Amino acid sequence: MASPGYLRGLTVCAALLAVILARASGIDIFLEWNVVLDNTIRPVTVEQSVITINGMFPGPLINATxxxxxxxNVFNNMDEPLLFTWNGIQQRLNSWQDGVSGTNCPIQPGKNWTYVFQTKDQIGSYFYFPSINFQKAAGGYGPIRVNNRNVIAVPFPKPEAEFDLLIGDWFYDSYNKTRSMMASMANIITPDVILMNGKGPYGHSLSKAYESFTVTQGKTYRFRISNAGSAFSFNFRIQNHKMVLVExxxxxxxxxxxxxxDVHVGQSYSVLVTADQNDADxxxxxSPLLLNTSSPGGFDxxxxLHYSNSLTPVNGPLPGGPDPFDLDSSVNQARSVRWNLTAGAARPNRQGAFNVTNVTLSQNFILDGSNQEIEGAQRYAVNNVSYYSLSTPLKLADHFLNGSGVYQLDWFPVDSVNAKAAYGVSVVTGIHKGWIELxxxxSLNTMDAWHLDGYGFYVVGFGNGLWGPEARKDYNIYDPVVRSTVQVYPNGxxxxxxxxxxxxxxxxxxxxxKNWYLGQELYIxxxxxxxxxxxxxxxxxNLLLCGIFADESEAPASEPSPAPSSGW
Structure with a gap:
């Protein structure tokens, strides 16, 4: 009989071989980022500090295959802790690199830490951003492209060029001033303007510069559009030009x-635009949804779009778009975004080889997002539980203590709303290799959007009012698109x-x-x-330690409870 040591050796060798085979077609990409709070880069003339990476806002492109x-390698030269998350990058088998407070200790001021993640079995358009301390409102975000391998066909002709377009709303007040007002004024705090690639609107009285894209007549271009903002969904359009949605x-x-x-907070799309008009600009x-932008200056x-031979600048009124309050039209468009079942993706087999027509659900979570007052403070909650962030990441506690003394598993109500709103550390079990319906x-009168790290999910349905099991009969389970962020319409x-x-x-x-910052989250x-x-x-x-693991000789036995009424 083989010895245990010999068997362990075979297991390790097999694992190493699997890693080598998985990496066979990939390369190592090394990046070094210097992150600072810059007072000299101002998207608009209002005095404002911007989080830059290597002097850039938006930050540098991560261009991978x-x-x-x-x-x-992130050097934090700000005056407060910092984390980055990779919005939509699935971190296969590796939530250690996810870059949110429940999985990682923050990078302290004056320190650096190296993230290492693989773009495993993915293609498409994504972006990164700072995930804690409301820092995203000050910038620090940038684009991610994950390209197809040469052996995988792309389902459209190669465009002349590609443009990364990160569009985000912006506050005139500094991010730390804005976050300090959240506890008492969350309901009335809204951004002031929309930026394109960190630049103010063309023609706006406070803009220092505007974004411009140069194209050649007759050529086709790919625009990778991301909503990197904090609050506004927006409607995107190009005057006199059609767009073809592809990804x-x-x-x-x-x-x-x-x-x-329509592009909602956290979402990314690719569209093809052909320069088929006269040489002009x-x-x-x-334009934000659910907001009247008709006032001078507006929020737009x-x-x-500059044709290379153009001598005619833009002029006249902005091109009209859909009624920003016509949510029925927006929902219909959302339902029209379907998976291309015949296209390949990151693998040789077509996307349609994976479907949900006959899946057996293992779990059903019904998660109600709402605004609540808890202990005199404005908070956002899920099923009336507002997440309480701990100094010890849940992932550390899970690995070293099986969660003991830091969080309690599965007390959170996954399909009902607690009678009284309270704080809690919400961690629930997801059944491994089971299908979950989320x-x-x-319950708000504003747009919302939900994101799940580590996964792409199939968007099967939208509806108004309360959900019930009978809604499943109207689900699209034939060709639902797979993505990582889905919009949720007001009271829907x-x-x-x-x-x-x-x-x-x-x-x-x-x-x-602000919903996320004030507690609308949980962990699976x-x-x-x-x-x-x-x-x-x-x-x-290079694992960072913090919270109860920061100095084990002085560490408390457990995290303090956030509140007697928290339920954990």
Whole structure:
């Protein structure tokens, strides 16, 4: 009989071989980022500090190909802790690199830390941003492209060029001043203007510069559009030009031609635009939904599509878009975004080889997002529980203590609303390799959007009012698009399916920054007890320690309870 040591050796060798094979078509990409709070870069003339990376806002492009291994050495030269999260990058078997407060200790001021993550079996358009301390409102975000390997066909002709377009709302007040007002004024705090690639609107009285894209007549271009903002959904359009939708957050879509496109907070899309008009300049516009922008100056983000031979600047009024309050039209457009079942993706097999027509659901979570007052403070909650952030990341506690003394698993109500709003550390079990139905209910009169780290989910349905099981009869389970962020309309719901095959501690959150900052989130613990090292990866060698693990000789036995009424 083989010795245990010999068998362990075979297991390790097999795991190493699997890693080598998985990496065979990828390369290592090494990046070094210097992150500072810069007082000299001002998107508008209002005095404002901006988080820059290597002097840039937006930050540098991460340009990778499927299976590449990305190393990002982040130097935090700000005056407060910092984390980055990789919006939509699935971190296969590796939530240690997710970059949110429940999985990582923050990078302290004056320190650096290197993220290492693989763009495993992914393609598409994504972006990164700082995830704690309301810092995203000050910038620090940038684009991520994950390209197809050469052996995988792209379902449209190669465009002449590609443009990354990060559109985001912006506050005139500093991010730290804005966050300090959240506890008492969350309901009335809204951004002041929309930026395009960190630049103010064309023609705006406070703009220092505007974004411009140069094109050649007759050529086709790919625009990778991300809503990197904090609050506003927006409608995107280009004057006198049609767009062909081709991709969203790693999924090739059925190609539909449209005049305009709604993009919600945290979402990314790719559209093809052909320069088929006369040599001139044309407006590029992003208008917020559910907001009247008819006042002078308005809130619109405005850039310019510049034909290379143009001598005619833009002029006249901005091109009109859909009624910003016509949510029925927006929902209909959302339902029209379908998976291209015949296209390949990151793998040789077509996207349609994976479907949800006959899945058996293992779990159903109904998650109601709302605004609440808890202990005199404005908070956002899920099922009347407002998440309380701990100094010890849940992932650390899970690995070293099985969560003991830091959080209690599965006390959170996953399908009902607590009678009284309270704080809590919300961690729930996700059944490994089970199908979960997540129903997001929006009890607010504003747009919301939900995101699940570590996964792409199938968007199967939208509806008004309360959700009930009878809604399933109207789900699209034939060709639902797969993405990582779904919008939820005011007083409505959205339903998604996810296959929980990625072990780890994963953040499920509102993408609305103030909702997230004030507690609208929870964590799903997807655990696989198989000791095979090819399963979830062990902690990285450069693992940061904090909270109760910062100094074990002085560490308390457990985290303090956030409040007697928290339920944990």
């Amino acid at each position: 499927t299976n590449d291994l990305v190393h990002v 969203t957050e790693g999924s090739y879509t059925n190609q539909i031609t449209m005049d305009s496109l 044309y407006y590029v516009v992003a 983000g405005v850039g310019v 129903v997001f209910v929006n 719901w959205a339903a998604v399916y996810a296959f929980l095959d990625n072990p780890g501690m994963w953040n499920l959150r509102s993408q609305s920054l 613990r997807v655990f696989d007890d198989d000791p095979n090292p090819a399963k979830e990866r062990p902690p990285p060698n």
